[in-house]
Amino acid sequence: MTHTEILESARKLRPVDRLHLIDALLESLDEPDPxxxxxxxxxxxxxxxxxxxxxxxxxxxxxxFAKVRAL
Structure with a gap:
């Protein structure tokens, strides 16, 4: 399955399910590098x-915090 096909399938999901998918994908990218x-x-x-x-x-x-907010 190509990324285009996956995207087409994902677009058919309910908004809440798309959010869960996005969360899972982002989490998969955030694996720590030892x-x-x-x-x-x-x-x-x-x-x-x-x-x-x-x-x-x-x-x-x-x-x-004040210095950071001023940036």
């Missing part, structure tokens, strides 16, 4: 260690 997960874990651990050594500044979360 190498990326390991790299992010190492980065998070490095950042925490730097914070604990006093090398990274910290402030109120409200200030961070």
């Amino acid at each position: 190498a990326i997960e390991a790299a992010w874990l190492a980065e998070a651990q490095d950042r925490l260690a730097a914070y604990e050594r006093g090398e990274l500044p910290a402030g109120p979360i409200e200030e961070l």
